[in-house]
Amino acid sequence: MSKVVIIGSGLGGLSCGYILQKNGYDVTILEQGVQIGGCLQCFTRKGAKFETGMHFIGSCAEGQTMNAVMRYLGLLDDIKLSQLDTTAYDKICLAGEQFHFANGSEAFIDKMASYFPKEKDNLAKYMSIVNQVASASRLKSLTSDIRDTHLETEYQMRSINSILDELFGDELLKSVLVGNIPLYSAERNKTPFSQHAFIMDFYNQSAFRIVGGSDAIAKSLARSIEVMGGQVMTRKKVIRIECDDTHAKGVITADENFYETDYVISTVHPNRMLEMLDTKLIRPAFRTRITSIPNTAACFGVYVKFKENVVPYMNSNYYGYVDNTPWGCEHYTSAEWPKGFLYMHMCHEDKPQWAKSGVILSYMNMEDVAQWTGTEIGRRGTDYEAFKASKAEVLMRQVEKHFPGFMDSVDCYFTSTPLTYIDYTGTEDGSMYGVSKDINLGVAGRVPYKTKIPNLLLAGQNVNSHGMMGVIVGTIVTCSELVPADVIYEQIKEANKQ
Numbered sequence: 001m002s003k004v005v006i007i008g009s010g011l012g013g014l015s016c017g018y019i020l021q022k023n024g025y026d027v028t029i030l031e032q033g034v035q036i037g038g039c040l041q042c043f044t045r046k047g048a049k050f051e052t053g054m055h056f057i058g059s060c061a062e063g064q065t066m067n068a069v070m071r072y073l074g075l076l077d078d079i080k081l082s083q084l085d086t087t088a089y090d091k092i093c094l095a096g097e098q099f100h101f102a103n104g105s106e107a108f109i110d111k112m113a114s115y116f117p118k119e120k121d122n123l124a125k126y127m128s129i130v131n132q133v134a135s136a137s138r139l140k141s142l143t144s145d146i147r148d149t150h151l152e153t154e155y156q157m158r159s160i161n162s163i164l165d166e167l168f169g170d171e172l173l174k175s176v177l178v179g180n181i182p183l184y185s186a187e188r189n190k191t192p193f194s195q196h197a198f199i200m201d202f203y204n205q206s207a208f209r210i211v212g213g214s215d216a217i218a219k220s221l222a223r224s225i226e227v228m229g230g231q232v233m234t235r236k237k238v239i240r241i242e243c244d245d246t247h248a249k250g251v252i253t254a255d256e257n258f259y260e261t262d263y264v265i266s267t268v269h270p271n272r273m274l275e276m277l278d279t280k281l282i283r284p285a286f287r288t289r290i291t292s293i294p295n296t297a298a299c300f301g302v303y304v305k306f307k308e309n310v311v312p313y314m315n316s317n318y319y320g321y322v323d324n325t326p327w328g329c330e331h332y333t334s335a336e337w338p339k340g341f342l343y344m345h346m347c348h349e350d351k352p353q354w355a356k357s358g359v360i361l362s363y364m365n366m367e368d369v370a371q372w373t374g375t376e377i378g379r380r381g382t383d384y385e386a387f388k389a390s391k392a393e394v395l396m397r398q399v400e401k402h403f404p405g406f407m408d409s410v411d412c413y414f415t416s417t418p419l420t421y422i423d424y425t426g427t428e429d430g431s432m433y434g435v436s437k438d439i440n441l442g443v444a445g446r447v448p449y450k451t452k453i454p455n456l457l458l459a460g461q462n463v464n465s466h467g468m469m470g471v472i473v474g475t476i477v478t479c480s481e482l483v484p485a486d487v488i489y490e491q492i493k494e495a496n497k498q
């Protein structure tokens with residue numbers, strides 16, 4: 001039985017571990033933290049539970065792609081999903097007006113056309129492109145042959161705004177359609193339209209919260225891996241990938257254990273992986289290229305525990321903007337911050353009447369907290385606590401403008417900054433979604449899933465893309481080095497036979 005050591009127990013590490021253990025590999029997952037899950041981690045304070053990363057997932061209705069993948073991964077037996085409002089899973093508030101995204105192509109077009117009647121035909125064209133781009137994904141067709149490279153290439157090389165400019169005349173509509181860009185931290189003239197299309201399609205099909213929190217995904221995958229004979233270990237920070245002249249031989253952890261292995265899969269940020277490698281097999285030019293790829297924005301989070309039975313559960317995501325555009329909210333002066341926010345409620349039980357907790361996220365750059373770099377969680381000092389409290393007050397006051405009475409409903413709150421994500425996930429500069437996609441960089445901006453070290457592979461959000469779908473697509477590509485992709489697709493189909 002060949003051994004595989006996987007570095008990191010986020011969605012990338014756990015989904016790779018599940019597929020490989022199922023297909024006859026002996027998997028050991030090494031996680032630096034005390035909790036597994038990476039961005040699937042939750043925390044509980046003063047009786048309220050909070051999600052730190054994944055808050056909702058798409059395409060999970062019966063017959064849809066993520067539903068099939070989750071059944072294959074054994075997740076549908078273990079976790080409960082709660083569907084967001086099908087007529088308004090995302091609510092975008094721009095220029096003082098609200099616009100709702102409805103599930104299903106036709107419903108989406110009709111809803112948008114009710115706000116922008118003159119653009120109905122263009123909305124149909126837009127949705128048709130979104131569907132075509134998303135359909136070119138192998139995961140959607142569950143086969144490695146179907147792939148419309150022409151479509152993929154054109155929409156991978158052109159920016160979101162350039163395609164929207166071509167399709168629509170109405171400036172407000174163009175802004176509304178990118179109202180949920182905090183989900184992928186898109187930037188004008190940089191982020192490819194394909195990224196927008198995949199995410200629009202993913203959530204347009206259907207959108208669900210994970211009842212009780214996203215850590216249920218991590219716990220289920222880890223349990224399944226262990227039941228199949230694999231190992232998931234916490235407090236195991238990998239500090240070095242040991243290589244001979246041609247191959248990786250094993251990994252060394254901070255507690256000075258050596259794990260000998262046939263394959264290593266790194267699911268951590270590629271810059272963290274490069275720090276573990278001291279071998280001439282990795283050329284300086286590769287290091288320079290990878291470490292030069294820009295990263296997606298970081299965020300500030302306010303985790304609110306509400307007073308009991310005061311706040312009705314909001315079955316939607318709410319994106320509030322100060323100006324009339326979602327673009328550029330990551331560029332701000334301290335007086336301008338926050339230019340926008342994403343506000344969501346945690347779903348603690350299926351279709352709850354009242355919200356117990358919620359989260360407010362807004363972009364925050366690493367420079368804002370750079371002075372506390374190197375300090376330890378919980379011991380960063382009173383000036384850091386004061387900084388966080390003042391930012392939280394400003395952000396909550398912004399939410400109050402959209403939800404009068406919000407401030408009075410807060411029982412207590414907790415906060416996170418880019419430093420929190422660095423410490424809990426190892427991401428670069430606190431970046432939410434890892435490396436960014438930039439049409440101007442082309443392939444130089446891509447993190448490969450293979451390296452010059454033949455038995456060292458990469459997976460996780462920095463390869464392919466982030467999020468439930470992006471990470472799992474990447475997982476299948478990476479695992480297909482060890483198990484043919486068509487075998488994996490057949491297994492997914494088999495798991496979904498009635």
Ligand SMILES: Cc1cc2nc3c(=O)[nH]c(=O)nc-3n(C[C@H](O)[C@H](O)[C@H](O)COP(=O)(O)OP(=O)(O)OC[C@H]3O[C@@H](n4cnc5c(N)ncnc54)[C@H](O)[C@@H]3O)c2cc1C
Pocket residue numbers: 007008009010011012013030031032033036037038039040052053054055056057236237238239267268269272299361424425426427431432433459460461462465466467468469471
């Ligand atoms: C604020 C936020 C909101 C999000 N919302 C959504 C959402 O609503 N829907 C959605 O689909 N996606 C969402 N995402 C994205 C999604 O959560 C991530 O793309 C995905 O979970 C990343 O998984 P990963 O395995 O690639 O990385 P991570 O989850 O970052 O896992 C990497 C793991 O590696 C570990 N590690 C790092 N260094 C070492 C080391 N040296 N040794 C051992 N272990 C190490 C880390 O501790 C971590 O556990 C969100 C992300 C964020 C940050």
